[in-house]
Amino acid sequence: MDENKKLSRRDFLVNAGAAAAGVALVGSGLGFLTSKADAQGASLPEYPWVQHFDKPLDVEAIRAAGEANYFDGQGCAEAAFGAVLDGLGEPFSLIPSQILNYGKGGGVGWGTLCGAINGAAAAVSLVFGRDQATTVIVNELMAWYSQTALPLSADVNSVAGNPLCHASISNWCKASGKKSSERGPRCAALTGDVAAQAALYMNEVLAGTFVPVYEMSEETKECFDCHVGGMADDTLGKMDCKGCHEGH
Numbered sequence: 001m002d003e004n005k006k007l008s009r010r011d012f013l014v015n016a017g018a019a020a021a022g023v024a025l026v027g028s029g030l031g032f033l034t035s036k037a038d039a040q041g042a043s044l045p046e047y048p049w050v051q052h053f054d055k056p057l058d059v060e061a062i063r064a065a066g067e068a069n070y071f072d073g074q075g076c077a078e079a080a081f082g083a084v085l086d087g088l089g090e091p092f093s094l095i096p097s098q099i100l101n102y103g104k105g106g107g108v109g110w111g112t113l114c115g116a117i118n119g120a121a122a123a124v125s126l127v128f129g130r131d132q133a134t135t136v137i138v139n140e141l142m143a144w145y146s147q148t149a150l151p152l153s154a155d156v157n158s159v160a161g162n163p164l165c166h167a168s169i170s171n172w173c174k175a176s177g178k179k180s181s182e183r184g185p186r187c188a189a190l191t192g193d194v195a196a197q198a199a200l201y202m203n204e205v206l207a208g209t210f211v212p213v214y215e216m217s218e219e220t221k222e223c224f225d226c227h228v229g230g231m232a233d234d235t236l237g238k239m240d241c242k243g244c245h246e247g248h
């Protein structure tokens with residue numbers, strides 16, 4: 001066991017190319033990613049990588065891959081992340097999708113942020129980094145998800161009202177009459193839809209045609225203007241307040 005560790009470490013060190021790549025990656029904060037890249041005989045270029053996203057994504061292929069990854073046993077977050085990364089190709093696809101495993105069930109079953117959004121948004125963030133495009137795409141994805149009946153092509157679909165796994169699953173159970181534990185096929189299709197929607201927005205940003213269309217409801221905007229940075233300035237969020245609070 002120890003011997004194996006020593007050998008693999010020495011192998012790594014005697015491989016001058018890999019060592020040089022490793023040093024460069026440590027410098028960019030991505031040193032922990034060297035193993036998968038090495039395993040595939042590739043090394044990661046210096047970040048940012050936005051210039052490697054230079055042709056439109058195949059939205060329908062990403063939808064299918066998101067669904068298939070889920071049926072393969074990946075959680076929703078990993079499935080969506082991997083679907084977009086594979087659509088993007090290298091260097092993005094060299095990132096281990098397991099980094100998003102924790103996102104399943106809204107954070108290992110806590111029902112917070114829907115994992116499909118989390119995973120797709122992580123891919124968007126990996127592409128655009130700190131560019132404003134990350135914020136506007138993810139913002140639109142959250143709003144679209146909150147207001148859209150999902151999965152798009154299912155017989156039974158439901159509107160979550162916010163980006164929470166908890167609300168999404170609960171409303172689907174109500175609409176379908178099914179149990180939460182029966183959600184597999186539904187969450188698989190939804191994972192594909194969310195990954196595809198992120199890809200669509202990314203394509204629009206690439207083409208320079210992206211225009212956000214979702215707006216906060218008038219009602220929520222009123223609460224928001226007072227409570228988020230306004231007079232009360234005592235909370236944070238863009239979710240529909242009435243989903244959880246009475247007005248006053």
Ligand code: HEC
Nearest residue numbers: 219220222223224226227231232234241242245246247248
């Ligand atoms: C004109 C400003 C204003 C608007 C508009 C407003 N609030 Fe408030 N809200 C306050 C203030 C001031 C308080 C009391 C102090 C505090 O909690 O910050 C308060 C208190 C609250 C509380 C704490 C519990 C309670 O009921 O006292 C909640 C929850 C709340 N507001 C939610 C909302 C929601 C939801 C909306 C929109 C439907 C809304 N507020 C609209 C100013 C506003």
Ligand code: HEC
Nearest residue numbers: 162220223224227234235237238239240241242243244245
């Ligand atoms: C998903 C449910 C959810 C949504 C949506 C939501 N809240 Fe809350 N909010 C909570 C919870 C939970 C608390 C903590 C309540 C507690 O601990 O008593 C809280 C607390 C608050 C408080 C402090 C309450 C107090 O008693 O002082 C305010 C003010 C508030 N929310 C305003 C808003 C506004 C404005 C919006 C919309 C922009 C909003 N909330 C959306 C769940 C939600």
